[in-house]
Amino acid sequence: MSADSNTAATVADLMDGLGRAARHAAAALALSSGEDRNRGLRSIAAKIRVAAERILAANQADLDAGRQQDLGAAMLDRLTLDAKGIEAMAAGVEAIAAMPDPIGRVSSEWQRPNGLSIQRVSVPLGVIGIIYESRPNVTVDAAALCLKSGNAVILRGGSESFRSNTALYECVREGLSEVGVAADAVQFVPTTDRAAVGYLLSSMSRWLDVVVPRGGKGLIRRVQEDARVPVIGHLEGICHVYLHAAAALDMARAITLNAKMRRTGICGAAETLLVDRANASNVLPPVANALIEAGCELRGDAAVCAMIAEATPATEADWSTEYLDAIISIRIVDGIEHAMQHIRQYGSAHTECIVTDDAAAAARFCREVDSAIVLHNASTQFADGGEFGMGAEIGIATGRVHARGPVGAEQLTSYKYVVRGSGQVRA
Amino acid sequence: MSADSNTAATVADLMDGLGRAARHAAAALALSSGEDRNRGLRSIAAKIRVAAERILAANQADLDAGRQQDLGAAMLDRLTLDAKGIEAMAAGVEAIAAMPDPIGRVSSEWQRPNGLSIQRVSVPLGVIGIIYESRPNVTVDAAALCLKSGNAVILRGGSESFRSNTALYECVREGLSEVGVAADAVQFVPTTDRAAVGYLLSSMSRWLDVVVPRGGKGLIRRVQEDARVPVIGHLEGICHVYLHAAAALDMARAITLNAKMRRTGICGAAETLLVDRANASNVLPPVANALIEAGCELRGDAAVCAMIAEATPATEADWSTEYLDAIISIRIVDGIEHAMQHIRQYGSAHTECIVTDDAAAAARFCREVDSAIVLHNASTQFADGGEFGMGAEIGIATGRVHARGPVGAEQLTSYKYVVRGSGQVRA
Numbered sequence: 001m002s003a004d005s006n007t008a009a010t011v012a013d014l015m016d017g018l019g020r021a022a023r024h025a026a027a028a029l030a031l032s033s034g035e036d037r038n039r040g041l042r043s044i045a046a047k048i049r050v051a052a053e054r055i056l057a058a059n060q061a062d063l064d065a066g067r068q069q070d071l072g073a074a075m076l077d078r079l080t081l082d083a084k085g086i087e088a089m090a091a092g093v094e095a096i097a098a099m100p101d102p103i104g105r106v107s108s109e110w111q112r113p114n115g116l117s118i119q120r121v122s123v124p125l126g127v128i129g130i131i132y133e134s135r136p137n138v139t140v141d142a143a144a145l146c147l148k149s150g151n152a153v154i155l156r157g158g159s160e161s162f163r164s165n166t167a168l169y170e171c172v173r174e175g176l177s178e179v180g181v182a183a184d185a186v187q188f189v190p191t192t193d194r195a196a197v198g199y200l201l202s203s204m205s206r207w208l209d210v211v212v213p214r215g216g217k218g219l220i221r222r223v224q225e226d227a228r229v230p231v232i233g234h235l236e237g238i239c240h241v242y243l244h245a246a247a248a249l250d251m252a253r254a255i256t257l258n259a260k261m262r263r264t265g266i267c268g269a270a271e272t273l274l275v276d277r278a279n280a281s282n283v284l285p286p287v288a289n290a291l292i293e294a295g296c297e298l299r300g301d302a303a304v305c306a307m308i309a310e311a312t313p314a315t316e317a318d319w320s321t322e323y324l325d326a327i328i329s330i331r332i333v334d335g336i337e338h339a340m341q342h343i344r345q346y347g348s349a350h351t352e353c354i355v356t357d358d359a360a361a362a363a364r365f366c367r368e369v370d371s372a373i374v375l376h377n378a379s380t381q382f383a384d385g386g387e388f389g390m391g392a393e394i395g396i397a398t399g400r401v402h403a404r405g406p407v408g409a410e411q412l413t414s415y416k417y418v419v420r421g422s423g424q425v426r427a
Numbered sequence: 428m429s430a431d432s433n434t435a436a437t438v439a440d441l442m443d444g445l446g447r448a449a450r451h452a453a454a455a456l457a458l459s460s461g462e463d464r465n466r467g468l469r470s471i472a473a474k475i476r477v478a479a480e481r482i483l484a485a486n487q488a489d490l491d492a493g494r495q496q497d498l499g500a501a502m503l504d505r506l507t508l509d510a511k512g513i514e515a516m517a518a519g520v521e522a523i524a525a526m527p528d529p530i531g532r533v534s535s536e537w538q539r540p541n542g543l544s545i546q547r548v549s550v551p552l553g554v555i556g557i558i559y560e561s562r563p564n565v566t567v568d569a570a571a572l573c574l575k576s577g578n579a580v581i582l583r584g585g586s587e588s589f590r591s592n593t594a595l596y597e598c599v600r601e602g603l604s605e606v607g608v609a610a611d612a613v614q615f616v617p618t619t620d621r622a623a624v625g626y627l628l629s630s631m632s633r634w635l636d637v638v639v640p641r642g643g644k645g646l647i648r649r650v651q652e653d654a655r656v657p658v659i660g661h662l663e664g665i666c667h668v669y670l671h672a673a674a675a676l677d678m679a680r681a682i683t684l685n686a687k688m689r690r691t692g693i694c695g696a697a698e699t700l701l702v703d704r705a706n707a708s709n710v711l712p713p714v715a716n717a718l719i720e721a722g723c724e725l726r727g728d729a730a731v732c733a734m735i736a737e738a739t740p741a742t743e744a745d746w747s748t749e750y751l752d753a754i755i756s757i758r759i760v761d762g763i764e765h766a767m768q769h770i771r772q773y774g775s776a777h778t779e780c781i782v783t784d785d786a787a788a789a790a791r792f793c794r795e796v797d798s799a800i801v802l803h804n805a806s807t808q809f810a811d812g813g814e815f816g817m818g819a820e821i822g823i824a825t826g827r828v829h830a831r832g833p834v835g836a837e838q839l840t841s842y843k844y845v846v847r848g849s850g851q852v853r854a
Contacts, residue, residue: 112815231657373843376847376848379851414827415831417801417832418793419800420802426806
């Protein structure tokens with residue numbers, strides 16, 4: 001046997017072991033009480049607080065290695081943890097514990113003429129595989145949301161955050177063990193071997209009910225190609241802010257600045273600004289100035305470059321680029337139809353915003369733009385489960401099947417029908 | 428270029444053409460009014476009634492060919508249409524038209540402390556591919572449900588029902604054309620070339636948002652292997668009736684007989700009977716007699732064979748076989764735990780029933796059995812969208828992602844979030 005096939009066998013054994021343990025834990029978890037699961041969550045939060053220094057040290061080691069490997073600024077930003085971030089993680093887990101139990105809820109209930117009573121009752125999905133990159137807090141958020149919703153989970157983080165993820169996973173495991181709640185329900189792939197991702201996607205349909213990929217284009221392409229289990233997709237966010245002819249200047253400036261620059265590395269950050277020609281000469285210069293002052297690079301079409309000296313020409317590729325950085329592409333459009341056509345052509349159906357005082361234009365934009373989140377007069381950076389009031393999120397789903405938009409605990413459930421009769425048979 | 432690659436190119440061109448047309452129609456359909464879509468549906472129903480003789484003649488040709496090819500009895504049963512069935516199809520389409528519009532519905536709505544108002548609004552899935560076998564009414568039911576829910580659809584029926592499907596598809600197309608409603612929204616693969624299924628599954632992610640397979644194990648395996656688009660799976664139904672120790676004899680007999688014999692070829696037909704040992708000697712003989720009198724073959728474990736002279740020994744394979752025929756496997760179990768363990772091991776998570784007068788046992792069974800539909804004191808043959816009050820169904824989904832149980836118009840939708848603000852930016 002060659003070394004390669006030895007490795008392959010080892011990865012397969014390792015992954016099947018994780019899968020078997022997760023499947024076993026999922027069956028128990030599905031029948032656990034909400035209070036048991038909440039006890040586990042609170043115990044995890046306590047462990048995270050106690051281990052803060054250990055987590056920060058592991059994160060520092062990841063950051064040092066990342067800088068040596070010339071990771072980009074956006075990647076390093078997403079990778080970085082600090083004391084405040086760790087406390088926020090622990091508090092986030094407690095907030096998830098405090099939310100209502102998403103399992104066993106009767107979401108619909110009706111009676112048939114023949115006397116049958118039908119209930120639709122929420123149940124866990126089962127075992128969820130989560131493949132993610134850079135951001136270590138996903139380890140904790142995803143584990144907590146899966147536990148809350150009665151699911152077992154297999155976590156596979158990026159190699160760049162392996163040390164941080166491992167430290168956080170230890171808190172999860174210890175927290176659950178200490179209170180005797182389903183410690184096996186959260187599994188962590190303890191290797192950066194990329195073969196593990198391939199095996200998880202292609203050969204674990206026995207153990208996995210769904211895979212949630214969170215990452216860049218390379219990961220998404222791989223998942224699309226290799227997955228033999230259902231996928232809840234999290235694509236990139238090429239988010240648009242559209243300044244309609246009836247946009248108020250102050251609001252246009254404040255929303256554009258926030259949508260682009262509040263945090264450039266998140267998927268809800270705006271990447272393209274569309275400005276109605278009718279109002280461009282009034283609105284664009286002050287908006288552009290605000291962006292430039294905040295350190296943003298502008299790439300515009302010819303009309304924009306003619307108006308804004310600092311703008312450089314945008315190429316065709318710019319319109320479909322997720323910069324995740326302090327860069328914005330700007331285009332002048334001929335009204336709402338043109339704006340929506342641009343979004344249809346270049347967008348990723350994630351999040352778009354219209355700024356306008358015209359109610360009819362807003363209503364049309366909200367109805368016709370086919371994205372997971374459509375906002376009127378609010379920043380695209382609100383595209384976030386926490387901001388939606390869901391407590392936390394795995395990410396923003398851009399697919400149309402199962403869940404769309406922020407994926408919180410409620411979105412990680414399935415349902416079953418319970419039908420109660422008194423001896424009914426079908427005619 | 429060889430003949431083979433010529434054929435492949437032709438299939439690819441053909442399928443891409445259907446996909447492009449469907450995608451184009453879907454965009455228009457998503458913005459159509461519910462009343463427009465209902466007008467299209469009513470026109471289809473009228474066309475079906477007018478074309479009844481043409482449809483029956485096509486169906487007769489399919490049946491003749493099927494008999495020549497030695498199709499099984501269950502397959503021929505599912506393939507057969509009669510005048511009553513055609514009228515039921517037309518009436519079914521009208522019933523779908525009369526249902527509330529599933530699109531544009533606000534399923535949830537809330538306000539955030541910062542003043543943002545959030546609505547979750549139902550939208551179509553987009554373009555749905557439906558791959559089905561034998562039953563020609565799926566052509567009409569699926570087209571109607573997809574139209575109702577604002578989706579375009581690409582239909583690919585089985586070769587054994589190709590003539591029937593073609594005749595029915597002509598009614599759909601003519602019905603829509605006549606009233607000028609999205610005639611391109613329903614596409615039909617006009618060839619029995621199996622390469623078309625492969626292409627649809629593997630190479631049409633640009634045109635398709637989801638695929639719904641309805642068929643036997645071979646199709647399901649192929650879909651799982653080849654699909655590069657999301658799948659709403661419809662697996663086989665290995666449905667169980669469990670006669671608990673506290674089952675009343677008359678009800679046990681009536682439900683078992685109906686669950687198995689009312690119609691043996693549907694996925695909600697019972698395939699396995701589980702009987703508590705504590706009550707078996709009282710309940711099993713009369714239940715078995717009723718089945719035998721109705722023409723059912725019994726295959727039992729050793730204890731059953733000792734009790735029922737007509738029963739032949741069941742093999743291990745019987746417990747996981749979907750007969751779709753007048754055959755039932757019977758096993759004696761040691762109480763509810765054992766019954767649920769059998770269902771977990773051999774079932775397909777479709778539909779299970781407990782017959783009992785013991786409320787605690789019923790509650791436990793309904794809570795712990797992890798199937799799409801769990802019934803207490805009612806026949807498994809109620810596993811049907813129509814019987815659930817959904818109007819019609821594409822089938823019974825056995826996956827856990829997106830939809831589970833009967834898939835009607837409401838299950839063929841996605842949603843988006845509409846967020847309305849007054850200039851909010853994120854802190």
